[in-house]
Amino acid sequence: MVAEAALTGPDGETVGGVLVVAEQGYLSWLEVYTWQEEVEVSTATARRQLCP
Template identity: 60%
Template structure:
């Protein structure tokens, strides 16, 4: 999606902001100008963004901080060990948060990518 972001962050943003709804479309347009200001030190992959807001248009999210995208994670076995959230402030990408709800399953950007690429009907297979 962009050359300025680490590949793992860019790939997850691409997967999470893939809907053709107006907010996601507008936020995807910001990604080429996006950089990572800092990352969580625990290894989860959470990233806080730097963005020159004078060079991009805001997404239609409203004036405050909002969850612009929220995806629950499902493993190959149908377990839900966490979620990924994309936050926007005033219509601009602000941070990507990786949340873990499990002590047994490691949740990080590598696992998020794998789980988000699974077919969504895998739980129905017998």
């Protein structure tokens, strides 16, 4: 199973995203990415947006 979620910057513009891959019910791959070098995206910032 693969899922994707968009991450937004302070102005509401999409700046990156999160890809999650699960195999046999377990997390097998997690990627947090950004398209803009000046925007810092980490698992911590992704968690704050996805789990308010």
